[in-house]
Amino acid sequence: MKLKPLIVSLMILFAGIVNAQTATEILAKAQNQAKVENKNVFLIFHASWCGWCKKMEKNMDDPIVKSYFDSNYVKTFITVQERAEKKNLETPGGAEINEKLGGKDQGLPFWVILDANGKVLEDSRVNGENIGGPASEDEVGNLIAKLETTSKNEKVNPEKIKEVFILKKK
Numbered sequence: 187m188k189l190k191p192l193i194v195s196l197m198i199l200f201a202g203i204v205n206a207q208t209a210t211e212i213l214a215k216a217q218n219q220a221k222v223e224n225k226n227v228f229l230i231f232h233a234s235w236c237g238w239c240k241k242m243e244k245n246m247d248d249p250i251v252k253s254y255f256d257s258n259y260v261k262t263f264i265t266v267q268e269r270a271e272k273k274n275l276e277t278p279g280g281a282e283i284n285e286k287l288g289g290k291d292q293g294l295p296f297w298v299i300l301d302a303n304g305k306v307l308e309d310s311r312v313n314g315e316n317i318g319g320p321a322s323e324d325e326v327g328n329l330i331a332k333l334e335t336t337s338k339n340e341k342v343n344p345e346k347i348k349e350v351f352i353l354k355k356k
Contacts, residue, residue: 209264209279213304216262220302226336227300228259231284233267234275238319239295245319248350257340258333259299267294292316299336308332321353 207215216227228246232239243263246255255261264280266289288309289296295318299308310316317325326348333342 206278209277209283212262212264212277213283216260217300217302217304220260223260225258225260225338226302226307228255228261229287229298229300230261230263231266231280231289231294231296231298232263233265233294234272235269236267236294241321242295242297242319245350250346251343251350254337254340254342254346258337289316293318295319299332307336320351323348323352326351 213227213229216229219225220227230239230242232243246252246261264277264283265275266277266280266284268274268276284290284296287296287298287306288311289298292311293316295310296316297310297318298306300306310318310320312325312328317328320326320329329351330342330344330347333347
């Protein structure tokens with residue numbers, strides 16, 4: 187009797203592994219969508235354990251700035267750098283794409299803004315250092331500068347970005 191739930195669980199796990207999209211497929215899908223919608227791709231490398239990754243995603247989805255990000259970017263995520271017990275969550279080929287785009291040893295989140303053809307327009311590095319999930323005034327200022335050069339449809343509102351992204355001291 188106990189064998190049946192185990193078999194069902196294994197079948198579900200195996201189906202998830204077989205159907206997992208590769209990093210190349212995820213990126214190609216985002217680029218195709220960006221072409222159709224006249225947007226750029228905002229690719230974020232993240233991991234389940236990464237608090238700054240979650241903060242970055244939450245900030246981008248904040249109602250104050252969500253329409254800006256949605257009108258200018260196809261947001262997409264590739265999971266990398268998971269701990270041993272969660273390696274199964276990693277996107278197949280994600281580490282290779284992360285390295286190819288300059289994110290190796292940069293920490294998380296590492297993000298890259300690409301045009302619809304895959305050309306890198308900006309990334310989360312400033313003077314060689316990853317600002318990741320920007321939270322300080324300087325980091326958010328750098329984010330705003332990168333958004334200004336990659337916005338295609340709606341102009342960035344620096345004050346709204348600052349309001350959402352700058353970490354408030356309590």
